[in-house]
Amino acid sequence: MTERLITHLRHVDLAVPDLASQRSFYTGQWGLTEVATDTGLSFLAAEGSPEQYVVRLRQATDKRIDLIAFGAATPADVDKLAQTLARNGVKLVSEPGAVVTPGGGYGFRFFDNEGRTVEVSADVALRAHRKVEEGESIPVRLSHVVINSFDPEGTVAFYERHLGFALSDILTHPRMGNMMWFLRCNDWHHSFAVARCPHPSLHHASFEMRGIDEYMRGTGRLLRAGVEKIWGPGRHKAGNNTFTYFLDPQGNTVEYTTELERLDEDTWHPGLHDITDPAVSDQWGTANRMDEFVAAKSFNDPDRGLFLAPPV
Template sequence: MTNRVTGVRSVELGVRDLHQSAEFYTKVWALEQVGAESECMHFRATGGEHHVLTIRERPKPALLGVHFAANDRAAVDALCAKARGYGVEIEADPAPLDRSAGGGYGFRFRTPDGLPMSISSDRVQHPNVVLDRSRPTKISHVVLNSARTDDQIPFFIDVLGFKLSDTTHMMEFLRCSADHHSVAIFRNNGPSLNHVAYELPNIDGLMRGTGRVKQNGFDIEWGIGRHGPGANVFSYFIEPNGFVAEYTTELDQLDDATHVPQGPDYWQKVMPMPDRWGTAGAPSNRMRAAMSGALYLGEEADLRCEDIIGRKLG
């Protein structure tokens, strides 16, 4: 399929306190602010993508968008036509995009679960790739919660052009490049955001980045370990709005010509625990709640986020 999604560009989040959140994502998470509008900020990683994160001030935290890449305008138009034909809501038809956010050409839509997304081409790329192994290079993957997984998978595969990499009893892993997964769907109450994973260059970089986050007062809620499907190294944190943010590295690279997806029985047999090394332990109770979306969607979020957002960031 030539008209398909080719990667994750960025994630867009609604946050309670724009400047407090910006302080976390720059000083602690090590992104760099590259633009701002009214009640909105954009942040880049060290790679070429114009930005990997947008935050907008909102009364309550919310997932406002997952933004994907396509090769060119023709692919954007074709993907929009396929999405419309599939019956999902098109929020904005293909058109030139705001230059302050990298420009380009794209459209906005909602998944069958109602989550907001967009696809674009021709976004401005940074010519200077920053060499700092302790900082994120890009968005590695986004995991979404859904109570209707069987409705979501065909949309991502048949409309957006993703391929199935692996399936466990709890998750479906989908790829749109050589990366083992750029999107995963978690069988859970939903729809909601489970977590966003940011890629580090190597294990040493992940350890250094994890150390920086810990030194700024944020506990590792799960990790450090190495997952089963994808084999990526991980450390998980809860950021000031109750969203789960992951540092990850060494995600498996797959060859479409040779890769054979494995199913739940295979993974249960060879990898009964979600950590190959056995070092990570179980996710904290707070992490489990955050991954379900509870910390940013419900009353529990109000209590926990007030605690988190009050932490000293230095």
């Protein structure tokens, strides 16, 4: 097994044609806090997270994932991972060096097998965060990011081979085969997942709430505000986490969740979960049915940034 040098998920960076509406949504409705700005950029933190920011927005002509960022324990681990990737033929976008975004640190970027930009960094300064209080319906942290892949088997193999991610569970369909793979880089059931799709894109980004009450309050607050709900509220079987999915102004799916399962990695064995079983999608039976409408929204628009590193 590949040595795991990744410790956790840091942030997801999105390029959007309308920065103003996106910034307004994430700060005014979703519950993130803008902590820094630059020309055409907005850095958004979760109040309960020590990460400098969990979402970065960038004004751009094309909608895309700019990058997905992960943490490493030390600069030495960053160097080791960069050297191993380069030796194995992975295309580096930048060599290890100083990170120039809020919090600084030491990191590098590379393209994954389908051309997404991935960043790995260490020694990023911790943000002065706070405890999210009882009843506060705002995100505590970025829980996980799920991507759509035209070649999901190849994408899963890339993250397992090169980054040491481990498989937690698979969603499967009796006719269409395996549909989603949940991958972990620590003892959370998943920090990253890969879904089968006609094209690479963002499937969804998920934000953890303080607890069930705060999760439901947040869900209700967005519904009252008229934000389009795609799916939920309910509780998945794989990961055992709650879910409500909404669309942001640019058509990206974002999720409120809580109680994602933590695993004993020494004893855990991946399971195959049949998504035609209603209890797999939603143990509670409270969510709307997973149908073609929900699936189509989760496909998102094709990512326009493959093998094109973001300018920042």
